[in-house]
Amino acid sequence: MLYQFAQIPIEKHLAYDSDMDFIEGYDYGYYQAMGAAMPWIPWYSLMQEGSQQGDYTYHTKILKPETDYLLYAYGVEFDTSDTENPVSVITPLIKYPFTTPAWKATSNCTFDISIESQQINPEGYNVINVKIVPSDNNERYYVAFPTQETLATTYANDIYDYAFDAVYNEEIYSGVTDWATSEFLTSGEAVVTSLQFGWNINPGAEYKILVFGVDGDGLVTTEIATVDCTSITE
Structure with missing residues (x-):
């Protein structure tokens, strides 16, 4: 049947x-x-x-x-x-x-985040360079660059809801099938750029940069670290 x-x-x-x-x-x-x-x-x-x-x-x-x-x-x-x-x-x-049960962190890893620099590329998009220092160099993590407007209007400022959707969207639209080897994740101390993962940043907009751990099954493992940033205009 x-x-x-x-x-x-x-x-x-x-x-x-x-x-x-x-x-x-x-x-x-x-x-x-x-x-x-x-x-x-x-x-x-x-x-x-x-x-x-x-x-x-x-x-x-x-x-x-x-x-x-x-x-x-x-x-x-x-x-x-x-x-x-x-x-x-x-x-x-x-x-x-x-x-489904309530989410809880399965890793104690934390992240120190700072804005390293910004520039505007020839296409007119701002590039934000973010320095990330994890407390555990073995933790693989995802970096997201949503606008504060998107978080407020679509997610009622629930950054965890946004994080779960970000992982889902990478699986659906970017074809991620194995997070254990995915190039969308980083580990160790690193300077990550918005352009590196295809984030288009508009000049003069307000962003909340999110960093959170993701395991091999695509599950968010850590508390989310954030830093606010207003992109430059020139």
Whole structure:
């Protein structure tokens, strides 16, 4: 039997009146959106390709602390010759809700941060050079350069929420699959530049630079160290 399996924040399921409404609205909608981007492949063929069969082990990750999630699965059959009703749901929606525990540091490493220098490159972007001195040279750490406006408007100034998203976004958009060897992490005393990791800094903007440890599984391990910085204009 083929089946669909996924992990979602539970509010995505709660937005629908019934399990079938959820399957047709959320899951079908997901594959229909993929099909719209690749119109030469029918959406139900993409769904069939994305189905599991037999035993399957799923390693849950990219989860935010103290958040309600849902694992779900349901059986499906496909009739690609019937373009009006190509998918049949043949089992109930099996649901497993769970809540992630509160985050806590697993490393005692701390970071001393200072602004080493700034300059504006020929493209008009400011480059911020940050000196970082960790208390443990074995700790691998990530450096982020968000604007204070982004932290305030998108994250309600929750720098930990931002840090969890930063790791998630590197996995989704930068293709990081192994944090143990990722070049997005640094170790030991270093001067890290914003340009080094692709951060575009606008002149005259206010930034809060974040430094935090990340382990091989992409989990934030340390308390976050910060330093505020206003980028130069000339």
